[in-house]
Amino acid sequence: MKLYGYWRSSAAYRVRIALQLKGIDCQQVTVNLLKGEQGAAAYLAVNPAGLIPALELDDGRYLSQSTAIIQWLDSEHPQPPLLPDDAFDRAQVLSCVYTVACEIHPLNNIGILNYLKSELGADKAQTLAWMTAWFKRGFASLEASISAAPYCFGDRVTMADIFLVPMAYNALRFDYDLGSLHPKVMAVYEACNTLPAFGDARPENQPDAVPPSY
Amino acid sequence: MKLYGYWRSSAAYRVRIALQLKGIDCQQVTVNLLKGEQGAAAYLAVNPAGLIPALELDDGRYLSQSTAIIQWLDSEHPQPPLLPDDAFDRAQVLSCVYTVACEIHPLNNIGILNYLKSELGADKAQTLAWMTAWFKRGFASLEASISAAPYCFGDRVTMADIFLVPMAYNALRFDYDLGSLHPKVMAVYEACNTLPAFGDARPENQPDAVPPSY
Incomplete structure (x- = not known):
């Protein structure tokens, strides 16, 4: 593959x-x-x-x-397995997945940010306010859904964690105050990152990663 | 329920x-x-x-x-069933589902359009250009994925059709030229709307619908 x-x-x-x-x-x-x-x-x-x-x-x-x-x-x-067997539990996990995939990521990716700048003349502060608005809305929703530890739904990693981590990584990259605003989301992010699978997948550990000085 | x-x-x-x-x-x-x-x-x-x-x-x-x-x-x-049994076919249907749910709908809903107007000062023409850009990108992707008739994946309705129809309905409401630009999408939309389930679900057939003069 x-x-x-x-x-x-x-x-x-x-x-x-x-x-x-x-x-x-x-x-x-x-x-x-x-x-x-x-x-x-x-x-x-x-x-x-x-x-x-x-x-x-x-x-x-x-x-x-x-x-x-x-x-x-x-x-x-x-x-x-990345999803629970029980249909209701599975829907709860997928609801978190779609919160990231439909409520945050589509709005805050590079293509959209470029459009805001080039077509609507958004300056840096406006772009940051835009990103912050959707980070806040989406992460608040995730925060309300997390009732377990160390991962979103307890001691097994699910698709919810797989979607949360890259979005949290992005938010932190833009200095979004994730830890203060959404402590449960931050705790899940940190717990996941102690697992080798999440560490190996991090952007800076990829062969095409460009050093920060770029 | x-x-x-x-x-x-x-x-x-x-x-x-x-x-x-x-x-x-x-x-x-x-x-x-x-x-x-x-x-x-x-x-x-x-x-x-x-x-x-x-x-x-x-x-x-x-x-x-x-x-x-x-x-x-x-x-x-x-x-x-709303999804095919075969794993690859199922992924193809879900790919269309997510094209609507992650590439069009999050950008063109009322909350986002309100934000563009109030926070970024977008006028009517700019808002329409924004909507058109994401309609075009998403529907072009759906158009490339449809290889069957009368529905997205042949003679059985799938989740792809369930997501296509409301998005097409919205695009038409904003006078997006769906039929000329994406004829296969339009054909699926029309085929679905001959089915009672799709007709009964249409916005104007809901008890809380407000007449057009509103």
């Missing part, structure tokens, strides 16, 4: 965590978002939507959308 | 379609978005995130996030 992604892509980061948790070997192919490679013909043949990540299966077929990819991985490689 | 929603909410519309397809009786409770009822204490007790829809189960527990609700309905009321 090949994962088309980028070290700093939050959606690719989710898939990397899932692959690591499952112990699946997967070649990483860099699609450099800063160079616009996601819109180049070579990548559009992989994913016509021009979005990363995409997964190339061993039989040459492709899958797109990180959430669909992770659910596919979970059904094809069921150990360890 | 009770569905907390609003006639014009695209996310509630999805759940209504799923309920109708499954033949499930469900009481509808209106949360009037124009009056800000989603932020009132009464509703925050149902869903602390202040977002609709939410589903109240017969045992008094609540579920939020339309995608999680529909997946729960599909596991508790498996007939007719």
